[in-house]
Amino acid sequence: MSANTLSGTLNPAHPAAVLENQGQLSLLFIGTGSAFSKKLYQNNLLIVKGPDHVLIDCGTRTPEALSRLGLSVLMVRNYLITHSHADHIGGLEEVMLMSRYVGKSRPTMIAPAKYRRYLWAKSLKGGAAYNERVNGQWLGFDDFWDVLDPVPVPGADRELAELQLGSIKLTMFRTKHIPDSAPTWRSSAPSYGILIDDNILFTGDTRFDPDLIAFMEDRYELRAIFHDCQFFDGGVHASINELRNLPSGTRAKMWLMHYGDAVDTQAETIHTLGFAGFARQWEPYEYS
Numbered sequence: 001m002s003a004n005t006l007s008g009t010l011n012p013a014h015p016a017a018v019l020e021n022q023g024q025l026s027l028l029f030i031g032t033g034s035a036f037s038k039k040l041y042q043n044n045l046l047i048v049k050g051p052d053h054v055l056i057d058c059g060t061r062t063p064e065a066l067s068r069l070g071l072s073v074l075m076v077r078n079y080l081i082t083h084s085h086a087d088h089i090g091g092l093e094e095v096m097l098m099s100r101y102v103g104k105s106r107p108t109m110i111a112p113a114k115y116r117r118y119l120w121a122k123s124l125k126g127g128a129a130y131n132e133r134v135n136g137q138w139l140g141f142d143d144f145w146d147v148l149d150p151v152p153v154p155g156a157d158r159e160l161a162e163l164q165l166g167s168i169k170l171t172m173f174r175t176k177h178i179p180d181s182a183p184t185w186r187s188s189a190p191s192y193g194i195l196i197d198d199n200i201l202f203t204g205d206t207r208f209d210p211d212l213i214a215f216m217e218d219r220y221e222l223r224a225i226f227h228d229c230q231f232f233d234g235g236v237h238a239s240i241n242e243l244r245n246l247p248s249g250t251r252a253k254m255w256l257m258h259y260g261d262a263v264d265t266q267a268e269t270i271h272t273l274g275f276a277g278f279a280r281q282w283e284p285y286e287y288s
């Protein structure tokens with residue numbers, strides 16, 4: 001079975017992933033699966049450009065997926081976290097403990113300070129804090145991580161905040177993910193999407209939110225959109241039935257990601273609907 005098979009076995013001969021390149025923007029999905037996929041890894045994205053790299057999210061199975069790509073969590077030095085579901089943060093305990101006790105280093109986390117506090121207190125602290133006391137204190141977030149703070153864009157909606165990571169520009173914005181009863185992003189729990197180099201939109205996890213797409217298309221010249229999807233209506237992700245209502249020009253540059261194991265049954269449908277396609281894991285998308 002080849003690496004091109006969406007739902008299937010990954011080719012063990014697939015070339016190793018790299019953390020540096022000739023300067024092109026490279027997007028490599030470490031996984032493209034939904035939270036409950038059993039055939040695909042989780043929807044986490046490695047961005048590489050020249051000497052710079054950042055991993056967007058690190059789910060439960062991501063250290064395993066990285067290993068199959070020839071990388072370890074000790075080699076990945078920059079992590080941007082979109083939200084606190086386990087398919088996005090479940091691998092961070094391994095990152096923290098391996099870095100502190102094996103690598104003797106602190107990786108960098110990119111996230112707003114408010115969200116970092118939330119992530120530590122609600123998720124990471126239980127597995128990380130109590131391994132050690134330093135000067136009578138349990139370990140804290142800063143014992144494991146260096147941090148980079150995105151800078152808020154004055155007057156912009158969606159809590160837009162920007163950060164230049166070497167040659168890579170990252171712009172974070174809020175999404176409307178959970179709970180499903182929240183009418184707007186403002187009343188949703190913290191979750192973020194990313195704009196890469198001002199022209200590639202990666203929505204992260206979000207419910208159908210045409211206001212977000214319109215806001216980003218008004219403000220930026222988007223070359224490509226990588227959008228969360230699911231194959232049924234309801235719940236906390238955008239369904240194909242909802243996404244099909246977007247303008248045809250938007251659909252044509254939209255790659256669907258974060259999908260379930262039944263993806264092969266949907267290929268014809270999304271082709272007919274005029275989407276760019278399903279994003280595939282382990283196959284780099286490159287932009288010069």
Ligand SMILES: [Zn+2]
Binds near residue numbers: 034043085087088258
């Ligand atoms: Zn997810």
Ligand SMILES: [Zn+2]
Binds near residue numbers: 083085177
């Ligand atoms: Zn989620």
